[in-house]
Amino acid sequence: MTTKMRTILVLGSSSGIGRATAELLLNQGHYVIGGSRYTEQFKVIHPRFKSFAIDLSHLSVLPQQVRLLEHAYPELDAVIFAAGYGQFGSLEEFSYAQIINLMTVNFTGVACLTRALLPRLKRNKRSDLIYIGSEAALKGSESSHDVS
């Protein structure tokens, strides 16, 4: 049985889970588009790797970036959302700007990017969207700070 080679956008490919995923997919023979802000942090010279600079906090330009992406890679048929960051502490310790950025990068940007990609991806016979989440989204933990 032969495995179909996919063209996969890996968001967060410059570090951590996204980087490990991008490397694994390349080793498996897939085409990988690595998306993050600082693409130079994952310098791979590989015939099946291309990087794509994207900032999930810049919501207004996401649709335009998706058009560029779809034009350059019409064969795109999977996206792995592994970009994001965690911030830990009590809510009252965060500034409003920190809260907004956290929600934009980890949630709103991901939802908007998915929204922009869906019409084209749905035209494929098969497309996959994979989201890397956190157990912290399912289970809260007690704050170590006293509220007084």
Ligand SMILES: NC(=O)c1ccc[n+]([C@@H]2O[C@H](COP(=O)([O-])OP(=O)(O)OC[C@H]3O[C@@H](n4cnc5c(N)ncnc54)[C@H](OP(=O)(O)O)[C@@H]3O)[C@@H](O)[C@H]2O)c1
């Ligand atoms: N590692 C864990 O054990 C673990 C556990 C649970 C959940 N998670 C979650 O899984 C995700 C990935 O974790 P990780 O450990 O792989 O983190 P990481 O090593 O810090 O990598 C985060 C990736 O997200 C990208 N990124 C950050 N802000 C971005 C933005 N505004 N726009 C586009 N890309 C952005 C970074 O690239 P640039 O800086 O180049 O943009 C980087 O490639 C995070 O959301 C994290 O909270 C991780």
